[in-house]
Amino acid sequence: MKFVGDRHLRKEDPRLLTGRGRYVADLTLPGLLHAVILRSPHAHARIRRIDTERARAHPGVVDVVTFADLGPAGRAMPVAPPHPALRGHNFAPLAGDRARFVGEPVAAVAAESRYAAEDAIELIEVEYEPLPSAQTLAPGAPAVHEDVADNLAGRVSLTRGDVEAALRAAPRVASVRLRIGRGGGQPMETRGLVADWNAALEQLTVWASSQVPHQIRQFIVDLLDLAPHQVRVVAPDVGGGFGAKLIVYPEDVLIPFLARRLARPVRWIEDRLEHMLAATQEREQEHEVTVGFDDAGQLLALRDRFVHDTGAYTPRGLVVPLLTASMLTGPYRIPAVESTFESRYTHRVPVTPYRGAGQPQAVFVIERVLDLVARETGRDRAQVRLANLVRAADMPWDTGLPNYRGSGHVVLDSGDLPSVLRRALESAGYEARAAEAAAARAEGRLVGVGVASYVELTGVGPFESARVRVDAAGRITAWSGVTTQGQGLETTLAQVAADELGVTPADVTVITGDTAGVEHGTGSFASRAAVVGGSAVALAARDVHAKTRLLAARALGVAEADLEQAGRAFTDRRRPERRVTFAELARLAGAATAALGVEPGLESTRFFQPTDMTYSSGAHVTLVELDPLSAAVRILGYWISHDSGRLINPLVVEGQLQGAVALGIGSALLEEIAYDETGQLLAGSYMDYLLPTATDVPTMVIDHLETPSPLNPLGLKGVGESGALPVPAVLASAIEDAVGPTGGRVTRMPLGPARLMELLPPVLSGDEGTGRDRAT
Amino acid sequence: MTARAGPTTHDVTAIVNGVERRARVIPRLLLADLLREEWGLTGTHLGCEHGACGACTVLLDGEPTRACLVFAVQVDGCRVDTVEGLAGDGAGLHPLQEAFRARHALQCGFCTPGILMTLTAYLREHLAPSEAELREALSGNLCRCTGYQHIVQAALDAAAAGRATAPPA
Numbered sequence: 001m002k003f004v005g006d007r008h009l010r011k012e013d014p015r016l017l018t019g020r021g022r023y024v025a026d027l028t029l030p031g032l033l034h035a036v037i038l039r040s041p042h043a044h045a046r047i048r049r050i051d052t053e054r055a056r057a058h059p060g061v062v063d064v065v066t067f068a069d070l071g072p073a074g075r076a077m078p079v080a081p082p083h084p085a086l087r088g089h090n091f092a093p094l095a096g097d098r099a100r101f102v103g104e105p106v107a108a109v110a111a112e113s114r115y116a117a118e119d120a121i122e123l124i125e126v127e128y129e130p131l132p133s134a135q136t137l138a139p140g141a142p143a144v145h146e147d148v149a150d151n152l153a154g155r156v157s158l159t160r161g162d163v164e165a166a167l168r169a170a171p172r173v174a175s176v177r178l179r180i181g182r183g184g185g186q187p188m189e190t191r192g193l194v195a196d197w198n199a200a201l202e203q204l205t206v207w208a209s210s211q212v213p214h215q216i217r218q219f220i221v222d223l224l225d226l227a228p229h230q231v232r233v234v235a236p237d238v239g240g241g242f243g244a245k246l247i248v249y250p251e252d253v254l255i256p257f258l259a260r261r262l263a264r265p266v267r268w269i270e271d272r273l274e275h276m277l278a279a280t281q282e283r284e285q286e287h288e289v290t291v292g293f294d295d296a297g298q299l300l301a302l303r304d305r306f307v308h309d310t311g312a313y314t315p316r317g318l319v320v321p322l323l324t325a326s327m328l329t330g331p332y333r334i335p336a337v338e339s340t341f342e343s344r345y346t347h348r349v350p351v352t353p354y355r356g357a358g359q360p361q362a363v364f365v366i367e368r369v370l371d372l373v374a375r376e377t378g379r380d381r382a383q384v385r386l387a388n389l390v391r392a393a394d395m396p397w398d399t400g401l402p403n404y405r406g407s408g409h410v411v412l413d414s415g416d417l418p419s420v421l422r423r424a425l426e427s428a429g430y431e432a433r434a435a436e437a438a439a440a441r442a443e444g445r446l447v448g449v450g451v452a453s454y455v456e457l458t459g460v461g462p463f464e465s466a467r468v469r470v471d472a473a474g475r476i477t478a479w480s481g482v483t484t485q486g487q488g489l490e491t492t493l494a495q496v497a498a499d500e501l502g503v504t505p506a507d508v509t510v511i512t513g514d515t516a517g518v519e520h521g522t523g524s525f526a527s528r529a530a531v532v533g534g535s536a537v538a539l540a541a542r543d544v545h546a547k548t549r550l551l552a553a554r555a556l557g558v559a560e561a562d563l564e565q566a567g568r569a570f571t572d573r574r575r576p577e578r579r580v581t582f583a584e585l586a587r588l589a590g591a592a593t594a595a596l597g598v599e600p601g602l603e604s605t606r607f608f609q610p611t612d613m614t615y616s617s618g619a620h621v622t623l624v625e626l627d628p629l630s631a632a633v634r635i636l637g638y639w640i641s642h643d644s645g646r647l648i649n650p651l652v653v654e655g656q657l658q659g660a661v662a663l664g665i666g667s668a669l670l671e672e673i674a675y676d677e678t679g680q681l682l683a684g685s686y687m688d689y690l691l692p693t694a695t696d697v698p699t700m701v702i703d704h705l706e707t708p709s710p711l712n713p714l715g716l717k718g719v720g721e722s723g724a725l726p727v728p729a730v731l732a733s734a735i736e737d738a739v740g741p742t743g744g745r746v747t748r749m750p751l752g753p754a755r756l757m758e759l760l761p762p763v764l765s766g767d768e769g770t771g772r773d774r775a776t
Numbered sequence: 777m778t779a780r781a782g783p784t785t786h787d788v789t790a791i792v793n794g795v796e797r798r799a800r801v802i803p804r805l806l807l808a809d810l811l812r813e814e815w816g817l818t819g820t821h822l823g824c825e826h827g828a829c830g831a832c833t834v835l836l837d838g839e840p841t842r843a844c845l846v847f848a849v850q851v852d853g854c855r856v857d858t859v860e861g862l863a864g865d866g867a868g869l870h871p872l873q874e875a876f877r878a879r880h881a882l883q884c885g886f887c888t889p890g891i892l893m894t895l896t897a898y899l900r901e902h903l904a905p906s907e908a909e910l911r912e913a914l915s916g917n918l919c920r921c922t923g924y925q926h927i928v929q930a931a932l933d934a935a936a937a938g939r940a941t942a943p944p945a
Binding site for chain 1: 802804805809812813817818819820821822823824825826828829831858859860862863869873876877878880882883884885886887888889892907910911912914915916917918919920921922923924925926927928
């Protein structure tokens with residue numbers, strides 16, 4: 001192996017650095033129309049009548065469509081995956097007689113220019129009957145769907161052992177209420193599509209800024225009644241995803257519908273306000289946690305009951321709360337556990353996974369519990385964690401809780417969790433930092449150290465595909481069913497293929513996100529692309545390499561053992577002047593094959609179907625200081641130790657970790673999607689919804705462990721989301737340390753300036769003796 | 777496209793990446809749309825269309841400017857530089873682009889053109905910035921992928937390389 005493990009520079013960079021990337025908004029076609037979407041201004045309203053006449057008459061307007069025009073396409077899209085406890089509802093390409101959140105698509109205009117289309121949507125007259133809306137998770141809110149009167153989308157209870165008995169038997173018990181708010185993936189490129197109907201071929205080509213082009217094709221096939229071979233979906237260069245592009249949205253069917261209806265290419269590019277209004281969000285949950293433990297800080301029982309806000313629809317079923325519930329115990333050994341949730345509909349943007357997918361909430365809950373136990377027992381927070389972590393000798397560790405896919409338990413496959421925490425502590429100089437923080441506090445400064453451990457579920461199935469081909473010019477192409485939104489898969493998959501084929505990454509062209517490349521594909525989410533996609537590429541490339549060797553031996557008239565490979569050619573070891581190239585072998589494979597005993601073509605399509613998820617692990621340590629006047633948090637140091645199995649490209653992995661931590665800092669301190677009591681969005685711009693800037697994110701020190709996973713051929717584990725998981729937890733830990741025993745307790749995320757002010761110790765916040773509840 | 781949609785139009789002439797370009801535009805056409813839709817310079821990206829993310833940053837007479845907040849008519853007679861012109865006529869990369877590649881300072885690449893243009897202008901006037909100064913200079917450009925660390929390192933590298941190759945004062 002020569003290239004897996006190498007800090008290889010990215011193949012995609014020269015294109016992206018010089019403005020030659022091809023993002024969906026960059027694509028133009030002759031006769032292109034521009035679509036703009038009218039969205040509901042009400043969180044809940046009956047749509048009584050829509051008058052499109054004035055809009056149609058506007059210069060440049062070609063068409064205006066509403067639900068009534070959709071015909072058979074006016075159906076709810078499927079919910080995936082199903083779950084026996086789910087009372088699921090998904091949206092249709094346009095709202096029918098009812099709108100269920102501010103931002104739900106109601107009508108679309110197609111015009112010769114975007115300017116004309118933007119003007120025309122103002123001329124559409126919709127008669128709404130506004131209705132009371134569900135803006136709370138408490139029972140009794142107005143029903144979002146008529147057949148779900150109590151708004152309960154699903155209730156699930158996961159258990160290990162008898163938690164009530166274990167809590168009764170525990171020497172000590174403590175409880176805490178925790179709340180997490182809403183945020184979003186917020187890729188810098190918004191969503192967008194270009195769709196083109198070729199009437200001569202009766203084929204639809206769709207370019208979509210998406211993480212799941214194969215799923216989009218399936219939805220188009222289903223709703224527009226086309227055969228799979230009539231629809232090609234391509235994800236070109238995609239400017240970030242983070243989950244915001246992992247479901248199939250109404251527009252993903254609506255824009256292709258318009259292109260076919262009008263027999264002209266149509267482009268729709270979401271603007272940022274639309275993204276804030278309509279791209280799916282996550283994280284909102286309210287937890288009631290009770291923990292049983294002993295005087296040594298050993299965990300004995302854990303009960304968590306939480307309510308999850310799923311928004312107006314459930315495009316991804318119960319995935320997010322199931323992930324929170326099933327990953328609750330994380331890296332710790334807890335003999336008795338109950339994790340029960342109710343997922344409730346509200347008249348708000350639908351909730352589906354974004355970077356972390358329910359797991360940051362689980363990490364926040366369990367790490368808050370570990371800090372609580374440390375405080376109650378007077379023990380060091382790191383020591384309490386070390387005492388409870390699953391040990392290396394315990395692996396594989398069955399947590400006893402069913403996994404979110406219902407395919408078995410959450411079983412940690414491998415790793416050394418105590419080592420990864422110890423290495424993070426050493427890297428940070430934990431004891432010295434703690435002493436430094438204590439000394440600073442003695443001087444009246446608010447400095448604190450935080451620590452958090454985590455495991456991340458990665459490498460999710462059901463499968464990924466790969467096709468590797470050597471063509472008659474000797475070019476090597478690898479197609480994968482995954483997509484790339486910045487993770488560098490053009491490079492890392494080429495590294496994998498190059499090693500298997502005995503060539504260099506420069507010799508391998510990787511094409512992702514194209515349904516014409518591989519017939520079946522799953523997509524990029526759940527930290528799966530490198531693990532599952534990379535494994536499939538390795539298998540297909542291995543096949544092709546075996547075939548090149550077989551054919552080369554035949555061509556040269558030697559045994560395979562006598563072959564010497566030099567890049568894309570083989571020679572006879574004993575007579576090096578006798579040589580055959582990959583190009584010649586591809587021609588050979590394309591011609592007389594029966595006599596050679598092989599099937600035609602120098603290519604292979606393979607699937608990798610993991611038997612189970614593989615779990616990454618890690619620990620973060622941070623040092624923070626709060627400004628006593630503004631309560632602003634300054635991150636003075638940040639240390640990461642991480643184990644994502646064997647690394648394909650450490651440079652890319654470090655970039656993933658750094659970016660995910662930055663996103664975690666945003667979700668902990670800056671970003672919150674807020675609504676008023678009528679469901680109107682209060683954070684519709686980057687003036688109100690603050691993404692972390694270069695001055696908010698610290699320099700991070702990263703240390704890698706590499707415990708190979710036994711579950712795939714390369715020993716890989718996923719990493720894309722890992723960095724985001726423990727950030728709210730580690731910042732909570734550090735902030736609580738900084739404000740000291742007289743300050744408040746962190747029970748809520750995110751911590752905006754107002755909530756941080758409430759945490760300051762009384763002597764600093766000037767409200768000594770008011771006796772108000774300090775919990776946030 | 778947009779040139780034909782409005783009743784009133786204006787002629788605009790600008791020197792774009794060193795080459796004179798002309799267009800007839802409606803008054804409300806944004807510079808970003810002129811660059812992208814009329815002139816095919818799609819390296820300038822639109823991330824927020826309200827001047828907050830910095831992805832559309834170009835140099836207008838040498839100054840970093842949000843192309844989403846400027847009308848096309850305002851650049852008449854001006855010099856406009858975009859990411860497409862950064863490396864000059866050659867096939868290679870500008871030293872800042874090279875540093876970005878070497879440091880893995882981009883992931884999805886969507887914010888990258890705006891960051892490159894911002895830093896190009898900044899490093900022209902600040903030959904030896906500190907890390908803190910660079911972070912401040914970058915604070916008007918949002919990147920969701922990288923966490924900025926590699927961008928800051930790349931900019932420090934490019935500044936150092938610039939000093940090493942600069943002619944003695």
